[in-house]
Amino acid sequence: MxxxxxxxxxxxxxxxxxxxxxxxxxxxxxxxxxxxxxxxxxxxxxxxxxxxxxxxxxxxxxxxxxxxxxxxxxxxxxxxxxxxxxxxxxxxxxxxxxxGWTPGPGDDWTRIAREAELAQHVPRGATVFLATGPQRLAAFAGLDGRRVLCRRIDPAPGPFPFEQGQWVVSRPPFTLADETALLSLMGVDVLATKDSGGEDGRAKLDAARALGVKVVLLDRxxxxxxxxxxxxxxxxxxxxxxx
Structure with missing residues (x-):
């Protein structure tokens, strides 16, 4: 066997x-x-x-x-x-x-069923951090006029595909201090992430709560x-x- x-x-x-x-x-x-x-x-x-x-x-x-x-x-x-x-x-x-994750006191979460719905929850001129990985970046349509950040583990093979955007290259695990510093330094207004669940990725959600950053959660x-x-x-x- x-x-x-x-x-x-x-x-x-x-x-x-x-x-x-x-x-x-x-x-x-x-x-x-x-x-x-x-x-x-x-x-x-x-x-x-x-x-x-x-x-x-x-x-x-x-x-x-x-x-x-x-x-x-x-x-x-x-x-x-x-x-x-x-x-x-x-x-x-x-x-x-x-x-999956569930919100607690102080969380400002919105759930979406598809990536393309994200644009409805990010005002023009805002900075949105995609903690979703780069594999389906193209699915986040309609984010023109927003500053888009996307995290990946390995260096990117090419330039960022959106005009106002940049890669954030870093390798997990990420502590609460790491995530709080990143969201603050980058001036993030909206954190977009998948409802992956588990403790490994929870720190970014706790950081968003502490900083008053809106979270948009993609349903699994x-x-x-x-x-x-x-x-x-x-x-x-x-x-x-x-x-």
Whole structure:
């Protein structure tokens, strides 16, 4: 029995390490989008699978008997494809989906369903910080007349695609002090982020509250229909032990 963990998140790394500690054969898969990914401490394959047939071939070649999907809550395409292939091929599949964030006293949050809705909540002349990653930057249409900042982990391969914008290159984790200093220094009026959940990204929301910065939160996509979903690392490990 070998379990494939689609990792890259903190939960993915902790699940991979927990499986290894329980002496369960495990292979972690990382997307390879960052140049220096954190090491989960188990055998790792890096990069895409080469489409649907490539993923099926990887399941066969590595003798995968179950898949734990601990990708980012917004990895909609890979999650949907993985769940479908596992269902069709009879491979047990588990989705680890950490709880989303909820506002507290002093928070000024607005939720949106699609990136293009952001422009409705950012006044012209304002500075908006996209803590959403660069992958879908083009989807934030209609932000002309605003100063746009976007954070990324690795140096950008080219200039910023918006006329009034710049990259903010930095690598997590970010402390509350880090995020407060950044929002203040850059004069951020609106913080836009995905509802990723988890403690790793919470500091920017706490910084926004402290500074009175408005937050626009992009709702996460729904999980695949019929998929088994758990919220914690421990629940995922219990599921694996019960196979």
């Amino acid at each position: 070998t379990l494939l963990v689609l990792a890259g998140t903190r939960e993915g790394r902790e699940i991979a390490a927990g499986l290894a500690a329980r002496r369960l054969p495990v292979l972690a898969s990382l997307a390879g989008r960052t140049r220096r990914p954190l090491d989960p401490g188990v055998p790792v394959r890096t990069g895409g699978f080469g489409g649907e047939e490539g993923f099926r071939a990887a399941l066969r070649d590595h003798g995968i008997t179950a898949v734990i999907d601990a990708t980012h809550p917004f990895a909609e395409h890979i999650t949907a494809r993985t769940a479908r292939i596992c269902r069709e091929d009879g491979v047990p599949y588990l989705l680890v989906l950490r709880p 996509p729904p999980p695949p229909e019929g998929a088994r979903v758990v919220e914690t690392v421990e629940a995922a490990l219990q599921w694996a032990e019960g196979l």
